[in-house]
Amino acid sequence: xxxxxxxxxxxxxxxxxxxxxxxxxxxxxxxxxxxxxxxxxxxxxxxxxxxxxxxxxxxxxxxxxxxxxxxxxxxxxxxxxxxxxxxxxxxxxxxxxxxxxxxxxxxxxxxxxxxxxxxxxxxxxxxxxxxxxxxxxxxxxxxxxxxxxxxxxxxxxxxxxxxxxxxxxxxxxxxxxxxxxxxxxxxxxxxxxxxxxx
Amino acid sequence: xxxxxxxxxxxxxxxxxxxxxxxxxxxxxxxxxxxxxxxxxxxxxxxxxxxxxxxxxxxxxxxxxxxxxxxxxxxxxxxxxxxxxxxxxxxxxxxxxxxxxxxxxxxxxxxxxxxxxxxxxxxxxxxxxxxxxxxxxxxxxxxxxxxxxxxxxxxxxxxxxxxxxxxxxxxxxxxxxxxxxxxxxxxxxxxxxxxxxxxxxxxxxxxxxxxxxxxxxxxxxxxxxxxxxxxxxxxxxxxxxxxxxxxxxxxxxxxxxxxxxxxxxxxxxxxxxxxxxxxxxxxxxxxxxxxxxxxxxxxxxxxxxxxxxxxxxxxxxxxxxxxxxxxxxxxxxxxxxxxxxxxxxxxxxxxxxxxxxxxxxxxxxxxxxxxxxxxxxxxxxxxxxxxxxxxxxxxxxxxxxxxxxxxxxxxxxxxxxxxxxxxxxxxxxxxxxxxxxxxxxxxxxxxxxxxxxxxxxxxxxxxxxxxxxxxxxxxxxxxxxxxxxxxxxxxxxxxxxxxxxxxxxxxxxxxxxxxxxxxxxxxxxxxxxxxxxxxxxxxxxxxxxxxxxxxxxxxxxxxxxxxxxxxxxxxxxxxxxxxxxxxxxxxxxxxxxxxxxxx
Numbered sequence: 001x002x003x004x005x006x007x008x009x010x011x012x013x014x015x016x017x018x019x020x021x022x023x024x025x026x027x028x029x030x031x032x033x034x035x036x037x038x039x040x041x042x043x044x045x046x047x048x049x050x051x052x053x054x055x056x057x058x059x060x061x062x063x064x065x066x067x068x069x070x071x072x073x074x075x076x077x078x079x080x081x082x083x084x085x086x087x088x089x090x091x092x093x094x095x096x097x098x099x100x101x102x103x104x105x106x107x108x109x110x111x112x113x114x115x116x117x118x119x120x121x122x123x124x125x126x127x128x129x130x131x132x133x134x135x136x137x138x139x140x141x142x143x144x145x146x147x148x149x150x151x152x153x154x155x156x157x158x159x160x161x162x163x164x165x166x167x168x169x170x171x172x173x174x175x176x177x178x179x180x181x182x183x184x185x186x187x188x189x190x191x192x193x194x195x196x197x198x
Numbered sequence: 199x200x201x202x203x204x205x206x207x208x209x210x211x212x213x214x215x216x217x218x219x220x221x222x223x224x225x226x227x228x229x230x231x232x233x234x235x236x237x238x239x240x241x242x243x244x245x246x247x248x249x250x251x252x253x254x255x256x257x258x259x260x261x262x263x264x265x266x267x268x269x270x271x272x273x274x275x276x277x278x279x280x281x282x283x284x285x286x287x288x289x290x291x292x293x294x295x296x297x298x299x300x301x302x303x304x305x306x307x308x309x310x311x312x313x314x315x316x317x318x319x320x321x322x323x324x325x326x327x328x329x330x331x332x333x334x335x336x337x338x339x340x341x342x343x344x345x346x347x348x349x350x351x352x353x354x355x356x357x358x359x360x361x362x363x364x365x366x367x368x369x370x371x372x373x374x375x376x377x378x379x380x381x382x383x384x385x386x387x388x389x390x391x392x393x394x395x396x397x398x399x400x401x402x403x404x405x406x407x408x409x410x411x412x413x414x415x416x417x418x419x420x421x422x423x424x425x426x427x428x429x430x431x432x433x434x435x436x437x438x439x440x441x442x443x444x445x446x447x448x449x450x451x452x453x454x455x456x457x458x459x460x461x462x463x464x465x466x467x468x469x470x471x472x473x474x475x476x477x478x479x480x481x482x483x484x485x486x487x488x489x490x491x492x493x494x495x496x497x498x499x500x501x502x503x504x505x506x507x508x509x510x511x512x513x514x515x516x517x518x519x520x521x522x523x524x525x526x527x528x529x530x531x532x533x534x535x536x537x538x539x540x541x542x543x544x545x546x547x548x549x550x551x552x553x554x555x556x557x558x559x560x561x562x563x564x565x566x567x568x569x570x571x572x573x574x575x576x577x578x579x580x581x582x583x584x585x586x587x588x589x590x591x592x593x594x595x596x597x598x599x600x601x602x603x604x605x606x607x608x609x610x611x612x613x614x615x616x617x618x619x620x621x622x623x624x625x626x627x628x629x630x631x632x633x634x635x636x637x638x639x640x641x642x643x644x645x646x647x648x649x650x651x652x653x654x655x656x657x658x659x660x661x662x663x664x665x666x667x668x669x670x671x672x673x674x675x676x677x678x679x680x681x682x683x684x685x686x687x688x689x690x691x692x693x694x695x696x697x698x699x700x701x702x703x704x705x706x707x708x709x710x711x712x713x714x715x716x717x718x719x720x721x722x723x724x725x726x727x728x729x730x731x732x733x734x735x736x737x738x739x740x741x742x743x744x745x746x747x748x749x750x751x752x753x754x755x756x757x758x759x760x761x762x763x764x765x766x767x768x769x770x771x772x773x774x775x776x777x778x779x780x781x782x783x784x785x786x787x788x789x790x791x792x793x794x795x796x797x
Binding site for chain 2: 027043044045046047054055064065066067068069070073075128129130131
C-alpha cells in the first residue's frame with residue numbers, strides 16, 4: 001500500500017498550495033490521483049497543509065475496500081467521478097467566496113473573461129458530505145463541467161492532470177471573488193459597464 | 199425510593215451456598231455516583247470482596263449489571279457487564295457483552311444480579327420477571343455453549359435469553375468467557391471461570407416490562423439526530439457495516455501493527471488471506487445485529503464444514519497472524535471452537551503463540567509449529583478440558599511462561615493477554631495498554647481511533663505529545679459508556695455531550711459532559727484502589743520487554759514508545775502521586791472514602 005514517491009509528491013504539493021491559499025482549513029479538503037483501477041486519496045482527518053506519506057491511502061475504483069474506513073470521507077465521491085469521467089485527478093476544497101456564493105445562486109457564471117473562457121459555468125449541487133446522493137450529483141456535473149460547487153460546502157474539480165484541476169479550483173474561487181466584489185460595488189451605487197468583447 | 203426513571207432501582211441477590219434469592223433496593227446515591235453496568239458492579243465488588251480473596255473462593259462476588267440506558271431507544275442498549283475479581287489478573291475486572299441478554303434482564307426488572315457463594319451441585323438461574331429460582335443443571339454440565347443455549351431456549355421458551363459457560367468455565371480455565379445470544383461473549387478476564395467456580399452453568403431470563411423514560415419526547419428528538427449522525431459516519435455506516443471489525447486487518451497490517459508470530463513481527467505477509475475482504479468473499483453468510491443496533495457489525499459465517507459467528511478482528515489477529523495461520527476458514531473454525539468451549543479468543547491465541555515460541559526454542563517438549571491449525575484446534579480442546587499441556591496453557595501466558603523461566607515470551611499486561619495492536623506503532627495505545635485497570639486491553643482507551651482511524655481527529659502515532667491527557671479522557675469516558683451500558687463503537691460518532699443528553703432524557707437527572715466524564719473517573723479510581731490493595735502495584739503499569747524494543751522491519755521499524763515519560767505525565771494528569779498511587783485527596787474529591795491507612 002505504500003504510496004509511490006511521485007504520487008505522494010504531487011499530492012503533497014497541490015494540497016499544500018490549497019492550504020496556502022486558504023482554500024482548506026485544518027483537516028478539511030481532499031485530493032486524489034487515479035492509476036488504473038486504483039486511486040490514491042488523502043486520509044480522513046489528515047492535514048493538507050503538511051501531508052505525510054501515510055496520509056495517502058490506496059483504494060479501488062470499482063469496489064469498496066476496508067481501507068475506505070481511513071480514506072477521506074469523500075472517497076465515495078472521488079470514486080464516482082472516476083467511474084463516470086475519464087479524469088485522473090480530483091481536488092476538493094472549501095474556498096470561502098465560492099462557499100458564500102453557493103448560498104445565493106444555482107450556478108456560478110464567471111464574470112471575468114478568463115474564468116468564463118475556461119469554465120463557462122459552474123453548477124451548484126446539493127448533498128450531504130460523503131453521501132451517495134452527493135457522489136451522484138457531483139459526478140454527473142463533472143461529466144459536463146470542469147468544476148462543481150456543493151452548496152454550503154465547497155468545490156470539486158477534476159482533470160487529467162492535477163495541475164489543471166488545481167487551476168480550475170483557483171479559477172472558480174477567483175470568479176466568485178470577482179462576482180462578490182462587483183456585487184458590493186453595485187450596492188455602493190456604482191454603475192456596471194459591461195465589456196463589449198468577452 | 200422516590201420516583202425513578204431509567205434504572206429499575208432493584209437488584210437480585212443470589213446466594214448459591216444457601217440457595218436463597220431475594221430482591222434488594224439499590225441506593226439512589228450509588229446509582230447516581232456509579233451509574234450502572236461496570237460502575238455499579240465495581241462498587242458492589244469493591245464493597246463486598248476482600249481484595250486478597252482468591253477469585254475462585256466462594257466469597258468472591260460475580261455481578262451481572264445493566265445501566266440506565268439499557269433497553270431504551272438509545273442505540274446498542276442491549277448490552278450487559280459482568281464484574282468480579284479476575285482469576286487471570288487478580289484485579290477488579292469487568293467484561294462487557296452485546297446481544298440481547300442485557301435488555302431482557304432490565305425488562306425483567308433488575309439493574310443487577312449479585313451472585314455470592316457456591317452451589318453444592320451445578321445449577322442455572324431462572325428469571326421470568328418476578329419469578330426467580332435456581333434449577334439443577336446436571337443435564338447441561340459438560341456441554342458447549344451453543345447446545346446449552348439451545349436446550350434452555352427449547353425447554354423454557356424462545357423468548358428467554360441465556361448466558362452460559364462452556365467446559366472451559368467449568369474447568370476453571372483462567373480465561374474462560376461467558377457466552378450469550380449470537381456467540382456474543384463477555385470475553386476477557388476469565389469471569390466464566392468465576393461462574394464455573396460457583397457451579398453456575400447458566401442464567402436464563404425473560405422480561406416483559408418497559409423501561410420508564412423521564413422525557414420520551416426529548417429522547418425521540420435525540421434519536422432522530424443520532425440516526426443521521428450514524429448514517430454519516432464512515433466507520434459505523436460503511437466499514438463496520440460492510441466488513442465488520444475485520445475491516446481492520448489490512449489497515450492495521452499496513453501500519454505495521456498487526457501482531458505476528460507472538461509480537462515478533464508487526465506485518466503479516468498473508469494478512470490479505472485473513473482480511474475483511476477475504477472473509478466477505480469466502481465465508482460470509484449474512485450480517486447480524488445486537489439489540490437496537492443500526493450498525494450490525496456481527497458476521498454470520500460458514501466454512502466448508504462448520505458455521506457460526508465471526509471471527510472478529512481481535513480473533514483474526516490472535517488466532518491468525520499471531521499463530522502464522524493465513525487461512526480465514528481455519529481461523530473461523532478455531533474461533534467457533536473457542537466460542538463453543540467458552541474460551542476468550544484473544545487470551546487463547548496469545549497463550550498458544552507463547553507456547554509455539556517456547557516449542558520452537560526447545561523449551562517445552564510439545565511440538566507446536568507455527569501455522570499448524572490442526573494442532574491449534576487440538577490444543578484448544580485440551581485447554582478447555584485442562585488435559586495434558588492444555589492444563590498448563592489454561593493458566594494463561596504469564597503463568598505458563600513463568601513456569602519455564604521465559605517471562606519475556608508472554609505478551610501480557612498485568613496478566614491479561616494483549617489485544618491485536620502492536621503498541622510500537624501507536625504510542626498512545628502503548629500508554630493505554632500499560633495503564634489499563636484490566637491489563638492488556640484495547641478497549642479502555644481505544645487510541646487506535648485517534649492514532650490510526652482519525653476519529654475524531656488524527657494524531658501523530660509516533661509522538662508522545664499530548665497523548666497522556668487523551669488517554670485519561672478516553673479511559674474515563676470508556677468507563678462511563680460501560681456503565682450506561684452502551685457499545686463503545688458509539689463513541690466513533692457520539693461525544694460526551696451526546697451521552698449526557700441521552701442520560702438526561704432517560705433518567706431525568708441533569709447530566710453534563712463534566713458529570714459523565716467525572717463518573718468515569720470515579721469508577722477508574724475505584725478500580726485502581728482495589729487493584730493496588732489486591733497487589734497489582736503501579737510498577738505493573740508497563741509493557742512486555744519485547745514491546746519496549748524496536749521492530750527490525752516494516753513501517754514501525756526502530757520505533758519504541760517512550761513509556762516512562764508518558765507515565766509521568768499520565769500520573770500527573772490523573773492527579774495521583776508520582777509513583778502512580780491515587781491520593782486520598784483525589785479519592786475524596788471523587789466521593790470515594792479512602793481505605794483505612796491510605797495516604
